[in-house]
Amino acid sequence: MSTDIEISQATPLEPIEKIAGKVGLTPDQIEPYGHTKAKITLPLKGTHQAGKLILVTSINPTPAGEGKSTVLIGLGDGLNRLGHKTVLALREPSLGPVMGLKGGATGGGHAQVVPMEDINLHFTGDMHALTEAHDTLAALIDNHIQQGNALHLDPRQIVWKRVLDINDRALRQTVIGLGGRTSGVPRQDGFDITVASELMAVLCLSEDLTDLKRRVNRILIGYNTDKEPVTVGDLKVGGAITLLLKDAIKPNLVQTLEHNPAIIHGGPFANIAHGCNSVLATQTALQLGDYAVTEAGFGADLGGEKFMDINVPAVGQAPDAVVIVATVRALKYNGGVKRADLETENLAALQKGSANLIRHIHSMQQYGIPAVVAINRFTSDTDAEVALLTKIVQDLGVAVATTTEWADGGAGAEELARQVVTAANQPSTFKPLVPAGSDLMTQMTAITQKIYGGAKVELSGKAQRQLKKFHERGWDTLPVCMAKTQYSLTDDAKQLGAPKDFTIHVREFSPRLGAGFVVALTGNVLTMPGLPKHPAALDMDIAADGTITGLF
Structure with a gap:
């Protein structure tokens, strides 16, 4: 079986000028960085289209893998295959995860953005x-x-x-x-x-x-x-x-393996920042396509919530539909199955672990936007498991589609694309989680109860003193950006599934006045990760002709 990088290297890429032309960008509106990537010159003139906005999020990530970016890319290719001019907007990968544990952020299999080596490494700087x-x-x-x-x-x-x-x-x-x-x-x-x-x-x-x-x-x-x-x-x-940021502010244009346009720009982590690609990337995708498909980092409890509460006001447009990515493997893991046993059918564990997915569905429904569940199918998933998960979602009255984009590219996401088009054309009214100007405690309590399924927020002595000062300085009504482990709905990474009535512990706040929000640091979340015992870098190499191996 070919690896992601082998599939990527075996696919001839089209000149970036041709990709730009597919969405009406003229040569003077791009600044090529080599033959296959370019900066987009802003502001764009003569493009006033306001496409449909699709947000892709997921359940809590697990070691089993969910493939959120892979589904997003497959969905974009699938929408294009159905005749809907679609532009992707994704975050740039960080070298930390690329060289560490998580790997890159360019999708996988036959649903990738390319050139994946450049995007995952130094890209456009x-x-x-x-x-x-x-x-x-x-x-x-x-x-x-x-x-x-x-x-x-x-x-x-x-x-x-x-x-x-x-x-x-x-x-x-x-x-x-x-x-x-x-x-x-x-x-x-x-x-x-x-x-x-x-x-x-x-x-x-x-x-x-x-x-x-x-x-x-x-x-x-x-x-x-x-x-x-x-x-x-x-x-x-x-x-x-x-x-020093005069060029970095310009969005980057690349392509998918099926030669569809993708804008990749910005990359804040969703567990310690707001986890969305740049507002400019999303707005540009909306200007250029009938559909703009974007993602938010980690699960719906982190990136999804922050997209709705922090990004939407800046973008000026709420999503028309939300896609929640789930896998049978990850839900069985949430149901208590060890990683080594995930390829064995276990309907009971799947039923139990599905509580995590249900929590995220309810969370996104809080905002009044139609949701679609994408079951990213792995080869080890049995028909019985897929049927059970499909029924669980349908019983909630939520649309669901099984995808196989890793193996089949855009063709494997066409059914999801059809469901998304239907959902995005339903009437919806975006509802913020709390009214604008709500104080930090009100915001954190609402997020804890309505998004995480918890009961209350507890502040350390330091956080309490900070909150008092914030009130005096007028900072206590800024939006809150929750910094929390991505692996659990709680602030304890070991609590899987969908715990209830728990407490979120805020140890301190970090005012981000330039960004316009206050970060609430919970549990033991870190702003400088460490490398794992076996970093991905140990498996990487480069040949004399410049061919890279081991990157994923």
């Missing part, structure tokens, strides 16, 4: 630009302190860490400035992964370069000795940071 811009700001902060500290920044209250786009647990906590008087003021510091940077969220939520600079200037970098907030604007370096 967006991640590097974000890393450099973030760390330039960090250097400017420390230089300001070194050169007299006119803003009276308190070195103990600098909240702007450094970043690196790789999983490196050794850098979570560091001490800097230990080289004497000429090497900076000693202080405690640390690193986050680049996709956890507020700059990534700012880039993904900005509507243009002017808005990007405005948001950059709002970013909180720390507090002064009077405990008052200090921003990038106070440091007067917003212009310098923004200019």
Whole structure:
């Protein structure tokens, strides 16, 4: 059986100019990066189409794999096969997961975006630009302190860490400035992964370069000795940071294996950020296609919720339908089956584990948008298992389709595409989870109860003190971005299925004033992951002719 990268390398790609032409982009509206990828020059003129927006989300991820991106790409190809001009909008992969455990983010089998090697590695340099811009700001902060500290920044209250786009647990906590008087003021510091940077969220939520600079200037970098907030604007370096992102703000155009257009841009993690591709990518896809198909990171409890509550107001359009991806394997895992036994038929475990899917269906229905369940079928799934899962979903009055896009490409997602078209043309009224301007506790409680199925939110002493300060500063009505484990509906990764009446524990808050939300850190979620015992990097290689192997 061919691997993902072998399938990708065996498929001839069309010139990016031809892909652009399929959606009406003229040569002066793209900036080619080689032959198979390009930046899209914004704003687009003469394209005012407002297509249907389809959001693809999933159940909680498991080691068994769900294939959300693979389903999304297959769905896009399937819609195009049915004659619906469709443009995909996806996030850019981070090198951390690529070299670590999760792998890339370009789909799999015969449902991939390509060139997968470029997209999963350095692509068009967006991640590097974000890393450099973030760390330039960090250097400017420390230089300001070194050169007299006119803003009276308190070195103990600098909240702007450094970043690196790789999983490196050794850098979570560091001490800097230990080289004497000429090497900076000693202080405690640390690193986050680049996709956890507020700059990534700012880039993904900005509507243009002017808005990007405005948001950059709002970013909180720390507090002064009077405990008052200090921003990038106070440091007067917003212009310098923004200019480093002048190309990174432009969406990237590539293609699927079936030569359909895909826009890949931005990549905040959904467990520690808002987990959606850029607003510009989604809006551009809506301008260019009859259908724009996008995804949100991890399960509906994380990326799905954040798409609805944080991204929709920025995009200016709610989804017309939501696709929830599930697999028999993952639901059996949620039902208590060990990973080694997932290929054995187990209807009882499937029935039990389906509670996780049902929870996510109910969660997305809170927003008043039609839902469709995609059963991403694996070869080990039995007909009895697929039939049972189909019945469970149909008994809820929800549309469901089985997909085989990994093996069959767009043809394996045509039935899903038909269901999505039907759902997207149903009348719907988007309903926010809570009214705009609700305080943080109201928002967190609503998310815990209506999305996770829990009972209440409990704040640590530090979080309680922060909330009091936020109220004084007018930050307590900003949207909340829940940072939580992706593996469970709770803040405990080991609690699978659909637990009820649990408590979400918030240990601290992180104001992201540039992005326009407050991150609530729950449980033991980390903003700098670590590499696993057997990193994916151990299986990668490159031949003398430049052929890459082991990338997935």
